[in-house]
Amino acid sequence: MDPFDPPFRETYKPLFDNHFNNESRKGNRIVDLQEASECVYELPLIDLSRLNQGGIESEKCKQEIAKASQEWGFFQVINHGVSQEVLENMRSEQVKAFRKPFNDKVNGHYVLDFLAGSYQWGTPSATCLRQLAWSEAFHVPLTDISTIDGVTSLRYPSCPISTHVFGLMPHTDSDFLTILHQDHVGGLQLLKNGKWIAVNPKQEILIVIIGDLFQAWSNGTYKSVEHRVVANKHFERFSTAYFLCPSYDTIIESCDETPIYRRFTFKEFRQQVQEDVKTFGHKIGLSSQVKDYKIDLLVQQYKQFTILEEESIDSGFARFNTIITSLKALDEGFSSKNYDDLIGNLKVHEVVMEKDSEIYRGKKERVKSIALKAKKESSDDETSTSGSDGKEYVMAVRNFKKFFRRRVNLLGNQEKKRSHSDKGMRSKERMIRNALDAVNQIISLVIVQNHLVTKIKRHSLEVLGVIVKMTSRTKLTMKLVLWLNRQMRKIQNHLGSSIVAIRTDHGREFDNEIQFRAYCDAQGITHNFSTPRTPQSDGVVERKNRTLQEMSRTMLNEQSIPQNFWCNAVDTSTYIFNRILIRPILRKTPYEIFRVLNKHIMKVEESLNVTFDESHPPTKLSPLVDDDVGEEEAIENNTKVVNNSNEEDESIEADEVVNIKESKNDPL
Ligand SMILES: O=C(O)CCC(=O)C(=O)O
Ligand SMILES: [Fe+2]
Numbered sequence: 160m161d162p163f164d165p166p167f168r169e170t171y172k173p174l175f176d177n178h179f180n181n182e183s184r185k186g187n188r189i190v191d192l193q194e195a196s197e198c199v200y201e202l203p204l205i206d207l208s209r210l211n212q213g214g215i216e217s218e219k220c221k222q223e224i225a226k227a228s229q230e231w232g233f234f235q236v237i238n239h240g241v242s243q244e245v246l247e248n249m250r251s252e253q254v255k256a257f258r259k260p261f262n263d264k265v266n267g268h269y270v271l272d273f274l275a276g277s278y279q280w281g282t283p284s285a286t287c288l289r290q291l292a293w294s295e296a297f298h299v300p301l302t303d304i305s306t307i308d309g310v311t312s313l314r315y316p317s318c319p320i321s322t323h324v325f326g327l328m329p330h331t332d333s334d335f336l337t338i339l340h341q342d343h344v345g346g347l348q349l350l351k352n353g354k355w356i357a358v359n360p361k362q363e364i365l366i367v368i369i370g371d372l373f374q375a376w377s378n379g380t381y382k383s384v385e386h387r388v389v390a391n392k393h394f395e396r397f398s399t400a401y402f403l404c405p406s407y408d409t410i411i412e413s414c415d416e417t418p419i420y421r422r423f424t425f426k427e428f429r430q431q432v433q434e435d436v437k438t439f440g441h442k443i444g445l446s447s448q449v450k451d452y453k454i455d456l457l458v459q460q461y462k463q464f465t466i467l468e469e470e471s472i473d474s475g476f477a478r479f480n481t482i483i484t485s486l487k488a489l490d491e492g493f494s495s496k497n498y499d500d501l502i503g504n505l506k507v508h509e510v511v512m513e514k515d516s517e518i519y520r521g522k523k524e525r526v527k528s529i530a531l532k533a534k535k536e537s538s539d540d541e542t543s544t545s546g547s548d549g550k551e552y553v554m555a556v557r558n559f560k561k562f563f564r565r566r567v568n569l570l571g572n573q574e575k576k577r578s579h580s581d582k583g584m585r586s587k588e589r590m591i592r593n594a595l596d597a598v599n600q601i602i603s604l605v606i607v608q609n610h611l612v613t614k615i616k617r618h619s620l621e622v623l624g625v626i627v628k629m630t631s632r633t634k635l636t637m638k639l640v641l642w643l644n645r646q647m648r649k650i651q652n653h654l655g656s657s658i659v660a661i662r663t664d665h666g667r668e669f670d671n672e673i674q675f676r677a678y679c680d681a682q683g684i685t686h687n688f689s690t691p692r693t694p695q696s697d698g699v700v701e702r703k704n705r706t707l708q709e710m711s712r713t714m715l716n717e718q719s720i721p722q723n724f725w726c727n728a729v730d731t732s733t734y735i736f737n738r739i740l741i742r743p744i745l746r747k748t749p750y751e752i753f754r755v756l757n758k759h760i761m762k763v764e765e766s767l768n769v770t771f772d773e774s775h776p777p778t779k780l781s782p783l784v785d786d787d788v789g790e791e792e793a794i795e796n797n798t799k800v801v802n803n804s805n806e807e808d809e810s811i812e813a814d815e816v817v818n819i820k821e822s823k824n825d826p827l
């Protein structure tokens with residue numbers, strides 16, 4: 160590597176590690192150079208001097224250009240009027256500029272009199288090696304006014320891993336047309352009938368590539384051809400591209416009676432391309448100007464979606480989420496065919512999940528909302544979390560895989576078209592929305608969970624399985640009562656006295672709930688309410704509550720997660736809150752303070768003025784999970800993080816150590 164080469168390896172280290180550490184990637188190369196060179200095609204080559212001859216010759220030349228633009232979207236020209244001397248000078252200036260130290264290229268150099276930001280290299284948005292461009296470029300505007308129209312000077316450093324990474328990824332040009340000059344090394348390939356064809360270099364030749372705008376303007380007659388540059392293992396390569404662009408507010412519109420593309424400005428198009436690259440990881444191009452096409456594309460991506468072997472769960476779900484969100488955004492444009500297909504698929508999900516969950520849970524619960532449970536790989540982490548044993552894990556992974564596999568397998572059966580009444584259609588629309596929401600929820604939950612797993616991030620979370628549950632409103636209240644019953648018993652045992660009264664605020668879960676009242680009556684407990692709209696009387700609780708609410712709100716906002724995940728976010732906040740130093744001077748987290756090891760009797764004790772609550776909280780929306788793990792077991796798990804200071808316990812104000820209830824199946 161030369162000192163002026165960009166630091167590909169250092170900057171994109173995670174992508175390299177990810178790509179090469181994965182055994183399954185061996186032999187799985189992105190570019191096979193043979194593939195391109197074997198094709199024998201006569202590439203269109205046009206002598207432009209014929210245009211000056213006038214008459215038939217000139218007409219024939221024009222026809223050839225038009226034909227090549229239709230069939231290839233590309234042609235090479237000789238006798239184009241740009242002298243060999245100009246081309247050579249351009250090349251030697253280019254070499255000089257790229258030979259400057261890397262830092263000068265990035266930060267500017269008095270010799271390199273370019274505008275700030277005109278130097279670019281690699282692909283900052285790349286998430287895997289195949290998205291990384293092994294190249295550097297200077298963009299040189301041709302006028303002081305327009306920075307769009309201009310010449311790009313490109314260098315492709317020699318690349319030791321040339322079969323694993325592109326010099327430039329396959330793309331179409333977003334301009335009107337491109338005129339290109341490449342050096343003797345070669346590497347430019349274009350797509351023709353599904354095959355990549357090498358454009359062999361010749362010094363005196365210029366290459367003309369039809370861009371997206373020309374395709375739109377000609378209503379699809381002239382093709383914006385997909386092209387790429389393969390990296391070379393031994394030699395660096397230089398090329399110069401001139402992009403012919405209109406001004407930003409130019410309206411692109413075909414005068415054909417039946418235009419394929421909607422009318423758009425160049426500015427809109429550029430913004431669309433940038434947005435698509437951000438959301439999809441690649442350019443969608445002109446197709447995004449055709450709404451139906453975009454929906455079809457998304458539906459197809461949705462159907463064929465699989466998590467790649469080398470891909471992390473995070474990134475897989477993020478991709479899936481993008482597809483679903485985009486589909487929802489285009490919802491009103493859905494044709495019935497698309498609905499049918501999707502509904503079919505989603506029905507299959509539901510059936511599959513219902514069945515799988517029955518095996519998994521061994522219960523007959525109805526299936527409705529879904530959640531993914533994560534398991535950490537390492538068992539050396541002290542806080543036991545998932546509570547699942549090996550058998551459960553294997554089963555769950557199997558279920559998860561089945562969920563994806565069946566979905567894909569059954570796609571083929573969805574093609575039959577059926578006619579529907581309006582009423583049927585409406586219920587289907589509802590169904591698809593619910594189902595899409597459900598899918599979104601899986602994704603979001605994984606995001607919530609992963610987002611917070613900082614400690615074991617390295618191991619990354621592995622998806623354990625799909626746990627499927629439904630809780631109706633009445634069931635929820637019953638569970639609340641059961642939960643409360645357990646808590647009260649615990650407190651009573653702990654304090655050795657019975658509870659005669661409880662005081663709550665007027666929360667809907669307490670007030671106005673028949674079951675709750677019945678329960679209190681049956682137990683002989685008086686239920687007091689605090690003064691309405693006077694949260695001061697519940698000071699400590701309300702303050703902590705506020706902290707939790709703020710943490711949770713921030714979490715959901717940050718990741719744009721739906722409100723339905725409120726309870727999960729609160730769980731997570733609680734978990735974190737109990738494990739961070741609230742008053743650093745104490746050097747104890749609330750969690751450590753609550754559970755104190757009494758050295759004399761070698762037993763774990765709980766603080767007297769607080770009760771550490773291990774069971775699942777009765778959140779308003781959460782599908783309460785039965786406590787499968789016994790209380791002793793839960794305590795046992797937690798004793799591992801005890802601290803031996805008993806004295807300090809007393810010195811802590813109740814305000815600081817107030818117990819915040821925490822779900823047992825917390826995110827870590
Ligand atoms: O370097 C080349 O040969 C191709 C460059 C190119 O396709 C582009 O910059 O869009
Ligand atoms: Fe290009």
Ligand SMILES: [Mg+2]
Nearest residue numbers: 664665666667
């Ligand atoms: Mg309240």
